[in-house]
Amino acid sequence: MMLMRDLFGLSLHNLLLHKVRSILTSLGVIFGVGSVIAMLAISEGAKRSALAQIEAMGIDKIILFSKRPPVDGKSESSDNAGVMERYGLSAKDVSNIMKMDNIERITTVFDARKKVLKGLQRTDLKLIGCDYQFLQDSSAKIEKGRWFSPADYQNNALVCVIGKNVKRRLFAIGDTDVVGGSIRIEDMVFRIVGIVDNVYGTQYPEIGGQNDMIFIPITTARALYKDYTFVREGYAYKITRIEYDLFLVKIADTSYIDNTSKRIARYLEKAHTDTKDWGMVVPLELLRQRERTQNIFTIVMGSIAGISLVVGGIGIMNIMLASVFERRKEIGTRRALGAQKADILLQFLIETVFLTSLGGIIGITLGVGIGSAITYYSKMPTIYSAWSIILSLAISSITGVIFGTYPAYKAAQQNPITVLRAE
Amino acid sequence: MPDKEVHQSGDIVRLIDIRKTYITGDLQVPVLKGIHATVKRGEFVGFIGTSGSGKSTLLNILGMLDVPTAGQYFLEETEVSQLTDVEQATIRNRKIGFIFQSFNLFPHLSVEENIEVPMIYGRIAGRIRRKRALDLAQRVGLGHRLGHRPTQLSGGECQRIAIARALSNNPAFILADEPTGNLDEKTSDEIMKLFHELNREQGVTIVMVTHNPALGPHYDKIIRLRDGRIDETLLEWEVKKQEHAVFKEIEEQRDKAEVEINEVTQ
Ligand SMILES: Nc1ncnc2c1ncn2[C@@H]1O[C@H](COP(=O)(O)OP(=O)(O)OP(=O)(O)O)[C@@H](O)[C@H]1O
Ligand SMILES: [Mg+2]
Numbered sequence: 002m003m004l005m006r007d008l009f010g011l012s013l014h015n016l017l018l019h020k021v022r023s024i025l026t027s028l029g030v031i032f033g034v035g036s037v038i039a040m041l042a043i044s045e046g047a048k049r050s051a052l053a054q055i056e057a058m059g060i061d062k063i064i065l066f067s068k069r070p071p072v073d074g075k076s077e078s079s080d081n082a083g084v085m086e087r088y089g090l091s092a093k094d095v096s097n098i099m100k101m102d103n104i105e106r107i108t109t110v111f112d113a114r115k116k117v118l119k120g121l122q123r124t125d126l127k128l129i130g131c132d133y134q135f136l137q138d139s140s141a142k143i144e145k146g147r148w149f150s151p152a153d154y155q156n157n158a159l160v161c162v163i164g165k166n167v168k169r170r171l172f173a174i175g176d177t178d179v180v181g182g183s184i185r186i187e188d189m190v191f192r193i194v195g196i197v198d199n200v201y202g203t204q205y206p207e208i209g210g211q212n213d214m215i216f217i218p219i220t221t222a223r224a225l226y227k228d229y230t231f232v233r234e235g236y237a238y239k240i241t242r243i244e245y246d247l248f249l250v251k252i253a254d255t256s257y258i259d260n261t262s263k264r265i266a267r268y269l270e271k272a273h274t275d276t277k278d279w280g281m282v283v284p285l286e287l288l289r290q291r292e293r294t295q296n297i298f299t300i301v302m303g304s305i306a307g308i309s310l311v312v313g314g315i316g317i318m319n320i321m322l323a324s325v326f327e328r329r330k331e332i333g334t335r336r337a338l339g340a341q342k343a344d345i346l347l348q349f350l351i352e353t354v355f356l357t358s359l360g361g362i363i364g365i366t367l368g369v370g371i372g373s374a375i376t377y378y379s380k381m382p383t384i385y386s387a388w389s390i391i392l393s394l395a396i397s398s399i400t401g402v403i404f405g406t407y408p409a410y411k412a413a414q415q416n417p418i419t420v421l422r423a424e
Numbered sequence: 425m426p427d428k429e430v431h432q433s434g435d436i437v438r439l440i441d442i443r444k445t446y447i448t449g450d451l452q453v454p455v456l457k458g459i460h461a462t463v464k465r466g467e468f469v470g471f472i473g474t475s476g477s478g479k480s481t482l483l484n485i486l487g488m489l490d491v492p493t494a495g496q497y498f499l500e501e502t503e504v505s506q507l508t509d510v511e512q513a514t515i516r517n518r519k520i521g522f523i524f525q526s527f528n529l530f531p532h533l534s535v536e537e538n539i540e541v542p543m544i545y546g547r548i549a550g551r552i553r554r555k556r557a558l559d560l561a562q563r564v565g566l567g568h569r570l571g572h573r574p575t576q577l578s579g580g581e582c583q584r585i586a587i588a589r590a591l592s593n594n595p596a597f598i599l600a601d602e603p604t605g606n607l608d609e610k611t612s613d614e615i616m617k618l619f620h621e622l623n624r625e626q627g628v629t630i631v632m633v634t635h636n637p638a639l640g641p642h643y644d645k646i647i648r649l650r651d652g653r654i655d656e657t658l659l660e661w662e663v664k665k666q667e668h669a670v671f672k673e674i675e676e677q678r679d680k681a682e683v684e685i686n687e688v689t690q
Contacts, residue, residue, distance in 0.1 A: 007544045018532050334528040337489060338589070339517020339545040341510055417489045421524070 003344050012351040016359070026320045027360030029313025030400060034361050034393045037306040038368025041389045043375060044302065046382035048295050055291060057140040057201035058284040061255050063262050065090060065098075065248040065269070066206045070276035088278035089243040097268060103253050103261045108138045110247035112208050113222050114230040115186050117215065119171055126167055128186055129214045130222025138249045140203055141211055146180035146195030149218050153194075157224040161191035164212040165198040184215065189225060191217060206280055208246050258285055310396060313360065314404035321353050321408035325415070332412055333420035346413035353405025354398055361397025365390055435498075436596050436629055437463035437486060442495035444481055455481050456492070457652035463597065463631055468623045468642060471633045473649035479633040480601055482649070486631060487520055487599050488512045500596060517545050521590030523600035527582040529574040535561060535585050536570040542592045560588035564618060580611035587618060597629035598622075605635065616642055 016023045024031075058064060067089025095107055110131045117126040136148045144165065153160050161184060163171075172179050183192050199211040208214075230241045250265070252258050262283050269279050325332070332345055372383040444456040455478045463469050471479045484490035485497065488504055497504050499519065504512065516522075521542075529538050539557040548556075561567045564584040566577075574582050583603055590598050600619075604612035620642045622628040632643075648655040 002547075003545050004547055011544075014532070330528065331530065333489075334522075334524075334530070335541070335545075336513070337487065337516065337522045337528075338542045339513055339593070341513040341545075343510075344513075344545060418484050421489070421528075 002341055002347075008344070008347055008351060011348055012355055015348075015352055016355055022320075023356060023359065024363070026317055027313070027356050027363070029316040030310060030357050030360030030397050031313075031364040031367060033306060033309030033313045034364025034397055035367035035371065036309065037302065038365050038385070038389060038393055039371040039375070039383075040302055040305075041299075042368065042372040042383035042385050043381060044295070044298055045384040045386055045389070046376075048291070049384055050382055051291055052288060054201050054203065055284050055287045057199065057203045058205075058282070059138065059140070059249065059251075060285040060288060061252050061258075062138065062284060063250040063252060063258070063265060064206065064282040064284070065094075065250060065265070066208070066280050066282070067243050067246050068207055068278060068280050070278040085240040085242055087242040088276060090245040090248060090279055092244055094269065094272065095245070095248070097272070098248070098250065098265055101261070101264055101268070103257050105251040105253045106134065108132045108134045108249040108251070109219060109245050110135065110205075110208070110249070111219055111222055111228070111244075112246040113217075113226045114232070114241075115226075117186055124170060125209070125213065126170065127208060127214050128222075129208070129216050130219035130226075131216050132219055135216070135249070136197065138251060139199065139211055140201055141197040141199040144196045144198040146193070148195055148197075149216075154218045154220045157221045158218065159189065159191050159221065160194045160217070162195040162197055162216045163193055164210075164214045164216075165196065166210070166212040167215055168196055186215070191215070205247055206282055255285060258283065262286075306396075310400050314357070314400045317353060317356055317360075317401070318404040318408055321349065321356075321405060322411060325349065325408050325412040328412075329415055329420035332415050333417040336415075336417035337421065342413040345415075346409045349409035349412045350402070350405045353408065354401035357397045357401030357404075358394065361394050364397070365393055368393075434465045435462045436465050436500055437461075437631070438498040439486075440496040440498075442482070442485060442492045442497060444478070444485065444490070445493045455652055456485075459495070459649075459654060461647060461654065461657075463629065465596075466623070466627045466629055468619070468630045468644045469632070470643040470646045471631070471649060472635070472646060473655070477649040478652050479649055483599055483601050483631070483633055487522060488516055513545075517542055518593050519596040521593070521595040521598040523583070523586050523590050523598060523603045525602040525605040527574070527579075527586045527606075529582055529585055529589075531574055533573075534570065535566065535572050535574070535577070538574065538585055539589045539592055542589060546593050548593075556592060557588075560591055561585070563591075564588045578611075579607050580614060583607065583611075583615050584618065587615075587622075591622070591628070597631060600630065600632040602633050602635060 070088055095109060098104060099107060108131070110129060113128040113130060115128045117124050117128060133149060133151065133154060136143070141164075146162070148162060149158075149160065152158070163179075163184070168179055171184065172182075176182075180193055180195060183190050185191075197211075197216075203211045205211065228242055228244045230243070232239045232241055252261055262281065266281055269281075273279060335345060369385060372385065375381055376383045439459050439461045442456055442459040443454070446453040446455060459482060471482065473479050481490065485492050488499075491505065499515065502515075504515070507515065530541065533541070536554065536557045539560055540553045543553045543556065558567060558570065561570055564587055566581060566584055566588070569577065569581065569585075574585065577585065586603075587598075590600075603619075604615050607615060619630055619632070623630050623642075646658045648658070
């Protein structure tokens with residue numbers, strides 16, 4: 002048998018002879034691989050940004066939140082309209098949950114439910130009281146200025162830290178002295194000490210995006226607002242009393258997070274007997290779910306890719322069979338000059354594998370091009386993972402082996418005399 | 425050992441009662457009906473005979489491209505029907521040099537690369553291949569054409585390259601099926617002269633199928649096939665004595681056949 006190097010050289014030479022035809026032949030594989038790469042990149046991008054958002058809530062946390070209980074037919078709230086409505090997480094919940102195993106700490110958050118105005122316009126910005134650890138337990142970073150100091154908490158200081166969007170919404174673009182300036186909310190004035198940015202734009206259940214919040218120390222919030230809210234409903238004022246809106250429960254060991262979350266849920270069900278006035282989000286669980294759906298998506302994508310590669314492979318097989326017929330004089334001559342059947346077989350097989358691998362490489366380039374174009378025009382993120390590229394290459398080569406074997410076998414089986422006589 | 429005798433007698437090829445019958449459908453077409461022949465080392469043997477007499481068939485059997493229906497073929501002591509595919513390919517590669525009427529050069533390879541093909545199948549390293557290709561091209565008078573493509577060469581030049589290619593692995597003998605069939609008279613003479621030189625000066629054994637009466641004097645031995653059998657074997661001096669009578673006869677037969685064909689078609 003001839004040397005591998007010569008064999009590769011020969012196959013490559015034959016492909017380069019018919020450049021246009023080679024490319025046309027591998028078109029099926031090119032588009033198959035191209036679309037797969039592009040779609041994988043898009044789905045990977047979508048997945049990563051979704052996962053990043055989930056992760057930004059903290060995979061070592063359980064998030065508990067207060068929510069207004071559903072109003073059923075014989076609800077007392079309709080009978081006692083105008084009377085105080087009371088629901089949600091309480092200080093008792095904090096101390097009871099803290100007693101459980103595997104709980105490291107609970108960061109509490111309270112929504113003061115104050116109207117934040119810009120000029121005379123009401124905004125959906127929120128005035129939020131939070132614990133000192135909140136910065137650490139959220140995925141926000143200080144962009145400018147500082148976070149609260151322990152002294153701010155002790156002194157119930159009238160200071161606030163604003164989210165990135167708050168700055169954008171309430172201040173002019175070029176405004177450089179935002180930090181150090183002040184905000185008036187209803188009849189209170191707060192000095193701005195810092196700006197925080199959450200790049201993931203983390204959304205908390207019920208109270209919304211972190212970048213839209215104006216934070217004040219929770220002690221200040223209590224001192225100013227207790228835990229009462231007056232909400233005007235038609236001609237009546239309604240008093241709502243909610244002690245806490247959000248708990249960020251940090252878990253010590255995430256491998257037991259399932260048990261811990263179940264235990265907390267059981268406790269809350271028992272403690273809040275009448276009403277379902279609380280909710281729970283386990284980011285890690287969301288993450289797992291998301292990954293599961295992602296796997297299904299990947300399987301579907303893989304099947305589509307498989308079909309397009311099979312179609313491409315059949316096309317290549319067809320052309321290779323025609324090529325064997327076209328080149329039977331060459332085959333006969335090679336045999337007469339001492340080529341073994343194996344030499345002929347490998348020559349054609351390697352040619353097909355080169356063809357599909359070339360298709361794979363062009364397809365990857367095409368896919369990356371399409372993906373980049375999509376990112377450029379629609380701002381959808383795309384991510385090209387190394388494994389998707391390696392896998393595409395491997396699969397396109399394997400396609401060559403699968404669909405090249407029969408034509409190569411045919412070529413090797415050509416009877417040298419009949420092919421030499423046919424002129 | 426009987427083979428010993430063969431070897432000592434210097435026979436490269438020994439054919440014993442070679443038969444070939446083609447079967448097309450229900451029809452059996454006997455083409456070779458018992459050929460006995462030998463080729464000695466250094467001999468220049470010509471096969472002549474009317475069209476369809478089985479010359480090419482016999483040559484293909486000699487080249488192991490075809491298998492006889494019956495009979496034995498000894499190539500340097502070895503009975504080739506006993507060999508595996510791979511061994512046959514190796515023998516074709518090392519011991520036999522093929523030359524075709526239509527040259528069968530690879531049009532997309534350069535002259536140099538064409539000459540190298542048998543050496544590639546012989547697993548000879550690239551450096552040695554190139555040196556040998558140059559030597560051989562020079563020997564056939566085309567040392568200055570190494571980089572050209574066969575399409576840029578004349579028919580005679582192409583056949584010279586084919587000869588160089590056939591010689592590249594130093595074969596035991598050369599098989600040529602009407603190598604001058606596609607060439608004009610003058611070029612044919614030159615090619616025959618080249619064969620003659622290779623045979624006389626370098627001792628290359630040549631087995632050639634031919635039609636051309638003017639080429640008679642080059643052969644050591646002429647074997648005439650008729651109807652699948654050896655009609656007669658003429659040695660060199662007999663060929664000369666008969667002043668190409670043999671060839672004339674064939675020419676006449678062929679002309680007659682053509683006339684007949686013309687009559688049929690008209
Ligand atoms: N595959 C085949 N099947 C059937 N008959 C065949 C086959 N190959 C050759 N023949 C027949 O065998 C006979 C001898 O053919 P061959 O080619 O050996 O003749 P030839 O002496 O070389 O003739 P020419 O001088 O025209 O080349 C012819 O009658 C041909 O039709
Ligand atoms: Mg013939």
